[in-house]
Amino acid sequence: MAEPASLKVSVWRGDAFQRYEVPAGTNQTVLDVVTHIQREIDPSLAYRFACRVGMCGSCAMTVNGRARWTCRTHVKRVVGEDGALELRPLANLPVIRDLAADLTPFFEKWQRARGTFQPKDAAEGAVPEDFAVVPPASKARREADAGIECIGCGVCYASCDVVAWNSDYLGPAAMNRAWTLVNDVRDGGRAERLDAVAGDAGCHSCHSTQSCTERCPKNLDPSSAIAGLKRTLFWDTLLGRR
Numbered sequence: 001m002a003e004p005a006s007l008k009v010s011v012w013r014g015d016a017f018q019r020y021e022v023p024a025g026t027n028q029t030v031l032d033v034v035t036h037i038q039r040e041i042d043p044s045l046a047y048r049f050a051c052r053v054g055m056c057g058s059c060a061m062t063v064n065g066r067a068r069w070t071c072r073t074h075v076k077r078v079v080g081e082d083g084a085l086e087l088r089p090l091a092n093l094p095v096i097r098d099l100a101a102d103l104t105p106f107f108e109k110w111q112r113a114r115g116t117f118q119p120k121d122a123a124e125g126a127v128p129e130d131f132a133v134v135p136p137a138s139k140a141r142r143e144a145d146a147g148i149e150c151i152g153c154g155v156c157y158a159s160c161d162v163v164a165w166n167s168d169y170l171g172p173a174a175m176n177r178a179w180t181l182v183n184d185v186r187d188g189g190r191a192e193r194l195d196a197v198a199g200d201a202g203c204h205s206c207h208s209t210q211s212c213t214e215r216c217p218k219n220l221d222p223s224s225a226i227a228g229l230k231r232t233l234f235w236d237t238l239l240g241r242r
């Protein structure tokens, strides 16, 4: 495919799209494009980034209709032959300004899903003197490790139709975190955590569409984590553990 000499970039500015022309470059990322606009054309443009290397998750935006990390998305992967790029803030979240979404509701749901490690045999919020060691090769460790690399970027949350329909729904990342802790043999908050994800806004509302899993840039599998929560609730109820 012939590469365009310049990009026609439509950027959401709160009430309408503003159009900018940006020179196309080799190995250019979408974050490079946004940075060019802000530094060379329009310093009033608001957006967010930090690491530029796929570690912090703060640069996520909607790029041509799909949530992505902009620092790890090369323009040539997403742009059409006409050089058109459309940039919006992440979906399903309030907007602070322009391309910067407010992740407060996203992290409030981690709290609601009891996404904080609760050491066994310690009062809530207390720090134990030492932690048990779980050998890296053990089954328990592998199960807990499956979802632990989440960096809270919000891509899965912005991609979830159930969040779009029901703003109360806990969403994939919060429940992926809950499942990680349910599998952590050092954690003592299992019962409260399962209660937290069992309600109407919890795992049973997931439609298993798997958009979260398909789009997670860390290749995590929140959809399977939610299925694990459903399964655990089912067996706990059947066996009278709840």
Ligand code: SF4
Pocket (backbone or CB within 6 Å): 159, 160, 161, 162, 163, 171, 172, 205, 206, 207, 208, 209, 210, 211, 212, 213, 222, 223, 226
């Ligand atoms: S699998 Fe569930 S949580 Fe993931 S995107 Fe679909 S509905 Fe949302």
Ligand code: SF4
Pocket (backbone or CB within 6 Å): 057, 149, 150, 151, 152, 153, 154, 155, 156, 157, 172, 173, 176, 215, 216, 217, 218, 219, 220, 222
């Ligand atoms: S599960 Fe993946 S997409 Fe969702 S917040 Fe974590 S890293 Fe981002």
Ligand code: FES
Pocket (backbone or CB within 6 Å): 049, 050, 051, 052, 053, 054, 055, 056, 057, 058, 059, 060, 069, 070, 071, 072
């Ligand atoms: S700027 Fe940190 S992941 Fe993109």
